[in-house]
Amino acid sequence: MPAPRIVVLAGGVGGAKFVRGLRRHVRAAWPDGAGGSDADVTVVANTGDDLWLAGLRITPDLDSLLYALAGVNDTHRGWGRAGESERVSGELAAYGVGWPWFTLGDLDLGTHIARTALLKQGLPLSAVVERLSARWPLGVRLVPATDDEVETHVLVEEDGVPRDLHFEEWWVRTRAKVPAHAFLQVGVETARPAPPVLPALAEADVVLLAPSNPVVSIGTILGIPGIREALLETAAPIVGVSPIIGGSAVRGMADACLRAIGVQTSAAAVGGHYGARSDGGLLDGWLVDTSDEASVGELASAGVPTSAVPLWMHDDEASAAIAAEALTMADRLRARAPSR
Numbered sequence: 001m002p003a004p005r006i007v008v009l010a011g012g013v014g015g016a017k018f019v020r021g022l023r024r025h026v027r028a029a030w031p032d033g034a035g036g037s038d039a040d041v042t043v044v045a046n047t048g049d050d051l052w053l054a055g056l057r058i059t060p061d062l063d064s065l066l067y068a069l070a071g072v073n074d075t076h077r078g079w080g081r082a083g084e085s086e087r088v089s090g091e092l093a094a095y096g097v098g099w100p101w102f103t104l105g106d107l108d109l110g111t112h113i114a115r116t117a118l119l120k121q122g123l124p125l126s127a128v129v130e131r132l133s134a135r136w137p138l139g140v141r142l143v144p145a146t147d148d149e150v151e152t153h154v155l156v157e158e159d160g161v162p163r164d165l166h167f168e169e170w171w172v173r174t175r176a177k178v179p180a181h182a183f184l185q186v187g188v189e190t191a192r193p194a195p196p197v198l199p200a201l202a203e204a205d206v207v208l209l210a211p212s213n214p215v216v217s218i219g220t221i222l223g224i225p226g227i228r229e230a231l232l233e234t235a236a237p238i239v240g241v242s243p244i245i246g247g248s249a250v251r252g253m254a255d256a257c258l259r260a261i262g263v264q265t266s267a268a269a270v271g272g273h274y275g276a277r278s279d280g281g282l283l284d285g286w287l288v289d290t291s292d293e294a295s296v297g298e299l300a301s302a303g304v305p306t307s308a309v310p311l312w313m314h315d316d317e318a319s320a321a322i323a324a325e326a327l328t329m330a331d332r333l334r335a336r337a338p339s340r
């Protein structure tokens with residue numbers, strides 16, 4: 001097969017682990033002789049977690065992807081930059097500026113200042129991301145789902161009082177312990193996909209849904225008007241990777257998000273939530289972990305061809321094997337439906 005054009009929809013940390021594996025796989029499968037790959041990979045990142053804080057525009061999922069792909073992320077802590085310090089945050093806290101429970105590292109603040117400066121010069125976020133990514137050879141094209149400000153808010157009740165929290169406040173301050181009644185995408189009505197998104201989906205040979213949070217990462221991307229429609233129309237097979245293994249969210253608190261939208265924390269329920277393409281949904285294929293093999297038959301009878309393969313992203317090699325399985329499945333689906 002010639003080098004494919006691949007589009008991945010991704011959130012932050014789970015998305016980044018998967019995309020690092022995908023990059024490793026495509027470099028081995030379609031080498032370009034210079035240590036890169038002939039495959040063309042576009043990563044469409046969730047921007048629903050973005051926020052203004054201390055006068056700065058912060059884009060958590062784009063930064064998780066950027067730092068992990070650049071190899072400057074803190075793999076021990078699981079987020080932010082390696083070798084980070086927190087002197088500036090201490091000063092901000094002393095002035096009572098920002099959120100004391102939302103630490104901004106010094107190196108990370110450098111990124112936020114650079115981003116905010118470029119936005120204030122009038123660049124759209126997608127152009128800002130291109131500028132910031134140019135610092136490192138990422139090997140993939142990183143694109144925000146939208147250039148518009150669309151923020152995920154969470155409706156909760158705290159001490160009997162209904163409140164509307166920014167997603168990051170719910171996630172980081174309450175550790176998703178306060179039950180979410182609903183998720184809102186504030187500003188979504190007038191949002192448009194960032195300019196590279198729709199052409200990438202239309203021209204893709206394969207679209208992958210990373211094993212990211214199905215509600216507040218992938219779900220938020222799908223909520224941007226035009227993106228779901230483009231997915232329904234693309235000739236490329238769409239293959240998703242389950243973020244749920246053996247009834248648990250592996251890392252993080254995706255179960256709290258799924259509960260809020262009435263979807264069980266299981267690989268089968270998330271596959272059903274995305275839906276079969278043959279039935280107006282998104283999935284041509286779905287990968288579940290080997291421990292969820294029992295759900296393969298149920299999903300297949302619901303119209304979602306499913307394979308069970310190891311889905312723990314322990315390291316880049318494990319993630320690369322998952323990416324390889326997803327691309328193999330896409331090839332199989334394409335062969336079965338030649339119009340795709």
Ligand code: GDP
Pocket residue numbers: 010011012013014015016061064211212213216217218241242243244245248249250251252253254311312313314
């Ligand atoms: P976030 O934006 O930083 O929360 O990251 P994502 O939305 O991209 O991914 C978070 C999700 O990744 C978690 O909710 C887990 O369900 C999933 N996840 C994390 N580690 C693994 C893993 O090793 N394997 C699989 N299959 N899913 C994982």
Ligand code: CA
Pocket residue numbers: 011012013046049060061216217
């Ligand atoms: Ca996120």
